[in-house]
Amino acid sequence: MHKRFCNFLLVIALLALGSGCTGKFTDINKNPYDFTEADLKGDFQLMGAPITQAQLYLIHYNDPPTAQLQQNLNADIFSGYMMSPTPFEGNINNMNYGLLYIWNNYPWNEVYHWVMKPCVFAQEKSGDKYPDFYAWATIMKVEAMHRISDTYGPIIYSHFGDTNKENTFEYDSQRDVYYRFFHDLDTAINLLTNYVNAGNPQRFQAFDLVYKGDYTKWIKFANTLRLRLAIRINGADKDKARKEGEAALKHPLGLLQDAKENFAVDISPVTHPLNIMCYTWADLRMSAPMESILTGYNDPRLPRYFVHTDEGANVYRGIRNGIRISLKEQYTGYSKITMLDNKIQYMAAAEAWFLKAEASLNGWDGAGSAAYNYEKGVSTSFSQYGLTTVNDYLQNDTSKPAPYVDPVNRDNNVPAGNKHLSTITIKWNEGASDEEKLERIITQKWIAMFPEGTEAWSEFRRTGYPKLFPVVINNSNNTINTEKFIRRLPFPQIEQVTNPKALLRAKKMLNGDDNGGTQLWWDTK
Template sequence: MLKRVRITLLVLAALALVSGCTGKFTDINKNPYDFTESDLKGDFQLLGAPLTQAQLFLLRYNDPPTAQLQQNLNSDVFSGYMMTPTPFEGNINNTNYALLYIWNNHPWNEAYRWVMKPCVFTQQKAGDKYPDFYAWATIMKVEAMHRISDIFGPIIYSHFGDINNENTFEYDSQQEAYNHFFHDLDTAINLLTNYVNSGSAQRFQAFDLVYKGDYVKWIKFANTLRLRLAIRINGVDKDKARKEGEAALKHPLGLLQDAKDNFAVDISPVTHPLNIMCYTWADLRMSAPMESILTGYNDPRLPHYFVHTDEGPDVYRGIRNGIRISLKEQYTGCSKLARFENKIQFMAAAEAWFLKAEASLNGWDGAGSAAFNYEKGVSTSFSQYGLTNFNDYLKNDTSKPRPYVDPLNKDNNVTADSKHLSTITIKWNEGASQEEKLERIITQKWIAMFPEGTEAWSEFRRTGYPKLFPVVINNSNNTINTEKFIRRLPFPQIEQVTNPKALSRAKKMLKGEDNGGTQLWWDTK
């Protein structure tokens, strides 16, 4: 406990140094730390404390209003996981594609200011002398910044901290950013693997809020992250995807295996921000696709994800995205989220098995059987919630997602004959088409990744699965196609003010205009 308090004090000191930032990217790039080489010796606090901060701010753990704008009112909603009953801004907001710039600055600003900056600091200070800290910072940097790239597209990554002769910070295209991600993960995995194999002391236990200093688990996470990114780009660069994916699959220490390997940041004693959004503010409820899929499958995970309504212990109701809401009280009776423990999950081990299942479909060496991996993904997800009845679930070849009925407005219903209602069943079918197999894998993966909306939204955009319900009201001014759903967030407005020349070049890297309807580089659906 004493160590934890000391770390917290150091982190707070670091935050105080940063708190004077004006929001300009020049300030975000500025190094808030200034420690000498001698300061790095001893208990390694000046190397480790910045990475404690980076973990805590992947999602703003101690500031629910910011966390709500950082992820919840974009990715968590766009992924089909959740919906708000609150008609923010007169019901003209992100949920119906009236993208609010003041909201959408937050994912960008939080990642650069509180995660990218301390990771780069630790990399610079660690250098060759502290390879374990260098590797750890690198893995954290990729984990944070691939999420930002998957929201916006081009990002400032390899040029972070480099001011050119125009006094601007250059962007990488998304393809360039991904190439850097792969290079950085390869470097980090090799460094940490060699360090472990050398028998050297494991030194960052006091700062690690995920794996408590277990270097092997960090290697497994990095391998799984590499496989995630390889799968993501398979539609646009098959050769690169195969190379990176097979490197992850063949690494001797492997991938995440079971629920004990989940990448989840311990924020104790602070409560999970989603609990505040749902229970204190009543701003968060179950989504309509979640109701449709989980009730249709009679999924045993349902009560571990959501709370039944007052209508009865078996009644769960979700809200469809992008509907007309005039008063908050209209839909607050829908299902609340089950309360989360004091950990924020960014990758479930079940995801590793579903990634392997898709790698099997791609024919990648080292992936094994698609059927085995698929079933292992489901069973690993079940075990995360102490459930053991996965065999019966996996044998079910009849249950399908249910039509959605809005008890307040039939215009929001999704009927049995709708093209947006999936007909995919649970049981693996070896004789099915590749597309049907993919839908089955991604649907179960989507269920298992809950509540990590950023990754779920990315996978939906990449594959089109699971089938979600389009918004009823589209306030995008024709910049987002209702049937194609939202594809990205526009670049943050602060960049137009502080980094306009580089931003202008970054916009030319896009497939279209800088709006929510333009698909990302890897998005081919």
Template sequence: MNNRKSVTEIIIILLPLLILQVACTRNFESINTNPYDMYDDELQGDFRLIGDPLVQAMLNIYVSNDVSVTQLQQNLMGDVFSGYMMTPSPFQDNRNNITYDLLDNWNDDAWLTAYGNVMPNCRFVMDKCRGRYPDFYAWAKIIRVLAMHRVSDIYGPIIYTRYAMINEDRSIDYDTQEEVYNAFFKDLDSAITTLSQYIPTATDNRFRRFDLSYNGDYTKWIKLANTIRLRLALRISAADPVRARQEGEAALNQTYGLLYNTEDNFNISIAPVTHPLNVICNSWNDIRMGAPMESFLCGYRDPRLPHYFVPADTKDSIYHGIRNGITITSKDIYAGFSKLAWQPSRIQLCTASEAFFLKAEAALYSWKGAGDAQENYEKGIYASFRQYNLTNAYHRYVNDDTLKPKPYTDPQNPVNNIPEGSVYLSQCTIRWNEQAPEHEKLERIITQKWIAVFPDGQEAWSEFRRTGYPKLFPIVINNSGGKIPSSSFIRRIPFIQFEYATNPAGVKRAISKLRGEDNGGIRLWWDRK
């Protein structure tokens, strides 16, 4: 359920009863019964009062039960802006977010989902567990960071450390992105320390029944937290290199380490519900392969291609992607282009492959504990291939130094072509070159990470903005009125109109914390490329 309340309204009514009433049931039997008469001393029996809210928080990091929310929270935002996908639908007569005419009613679901179903549930659990159940308290912190760093990477300043702190004028203040990232690191450090101390003495894993990913394995949650800490450290490496190194090295050298193999991958199980991308792509026919994916995967002859997409509806069984931000007069014109391969009933949010690519980049900067850049780069590719049972093709792929992304040809409209020699066509090869300059090494790392992170377009979009890699194709039709230059791509989403209406003073102060006006062309604090 997408709760359409302002942050102020949510906080004012922040009561345990209402938190659990508004949470999406997701067919979970434990939520459908009545937990509200439970006394605190009954928690030790089954922990449902604090476990079920965390289930709801996890399920709303990436919404899967209301596909119409998912489409705006993730698909027509990060999935498209990352170059992974593109819609064949000419929404609003081609005047929409994809052509940089940012629509207010497209921009609110990421915000309202986080403040309707993540923040209140995590806070409820933390209030109940503080000083009593350290494992649940730490777990709530990790889930909160997992969700809210994605929200900050969309909007910039968000309400985090000041959540539930209402001013005299009934407004709520936003944290700057620098402040909120510092809070993320503090929360992750605290959670990692707590769970690490808890493991040796734990006689029973109390949140196994509520864990949709790791079956209550504390060690894997620590590995995930370390990996997210390294992800966020690299995210701020241009904005605050000292803090970035400090946090990155803390993650790299923590006792339990990072995600290491495919069994460590952080996938949230949503079974028996189907993945929302299956509905958006196959039932609604609203999403297809993006043109950059065609260029890279086909150019590299990447064996992951059929695991990501299916051939276009043509007799020659080739793959076709759609370029972003083009003129589409009818949905039928591009509906026959490549659909997504069927997605399993799980939401992928962090993998061992990504962890190795994070280490590879950290090694470029000589961060302690990062190891060797080439070794990590190659392990990152291997982990991704192993994820799809493609290890037999690994050696040919990783040692290829000739294949490059191919030019893009739109068979429906040559205006959209990216020919050989275009400045937007990447020349990046696959095989590691130790003699290459740092920027070329970074391009290889991020390009392969971009391929491996699929289909999480939100993370891919963030990394593209941070690094400028991989090289993507700019939009053709720009309806931003000059606010978002096509050559620099979209950098963020403006604050939502509901907040303007219900928290105007807070939004006004938040805008002053940006590096310019509240529009899609303004770079976030960490975006220094």
């Protein structure tokens, strides 16, 4: 870990200890960094070290138990990527919609405390004097907070750190916060582009764990993030989506293009937290949809993602979500994930091409050909894993997702002809309907984004693709429709304790009750 960042954390720890315990909960929604610039003087550390922290804590990089609750036992499962063989809490837990409120505090608490606060602090200290650092902090803030909004809905964003006469921290509706995301990204992209065009020095290399201080790549990432968010709201606000999407598509520096530009945080020498969950704890295995789709397509990425079972070199088994599990040992023999490297990926460059493919379907200027973008998305994903057989794969117009068979319990099977088993093939079909084209795009996008479950869950909710298998056991007490899947997490309990009046107003911004079955603003499928 960078020495400068360690020094920064030491200062934070000392301040936190000095503040006592009484402010622990309310501090989540306000900024505690009251020390002076002299405390962290030198080498842009005052602005850079907090953004390093923000990168590292998008998922709690060095605390696997926290990371497990922050994302793995919600989005990674809900996305259809993974499943746990462990019957947590007597097999009544998030995986079968028996939502555990203690678990569901974690996505909110971790990001507000470890990411939102440092980004706002860096913005405040950068101001007009350091526009590059201001832009960088802004991009990181949007990257973190759109994930939180896509998990809960309304969030505290534009009013972060501002208390009113009721001593509450007000929420933005999801529509309003998305508009704010676009405004902030536009500001950051313009600032950084102007800074680069003026030939100014690139100054945050020592703090950047993603692109090593390459400002052009940060602009391309921000453009791609803008396009991601524009595509996301197209079902709810077509005019705004087109405006923002076309702005991203037409920017002269463009989008992410190849796997070398993946947005992935280097957490070396710490191992990826998913490795601990899978290999040390045996709490993580392949999902049934992953088995169905990857084996059905005979996808060359399969052994790059998962490990075959002891049954044979070509045998992969995934666990269906929301099933009856009595003992952990029933399913621990199913396929593990392949050991991941020391980078946590939040956006693969392949996603940019799939976003452009969908923008083409929408008729947005600057998107180009849907067919070309689709094939570039697949080929970019293949190149990420050093695979050279993409041409044969893209010409395959017969392979389809395979029926799912659970050797432990046939009640979990998904046979041929089941409505939840997709029949989509790989080869692009220009004569297909737009809906079939969309399913083809999103299915390949879902494969390419692995293992980033938060984004995959959002895309599934938005589009209904790829087709996933509903839970067998639904412990939601009728708050989540089995056929419609889980749509969001309820607001965290800590907000009920520390911010109840604002929370009550936030709940009224929802399209229904504060439970896992209520669809978000952009979730119009």
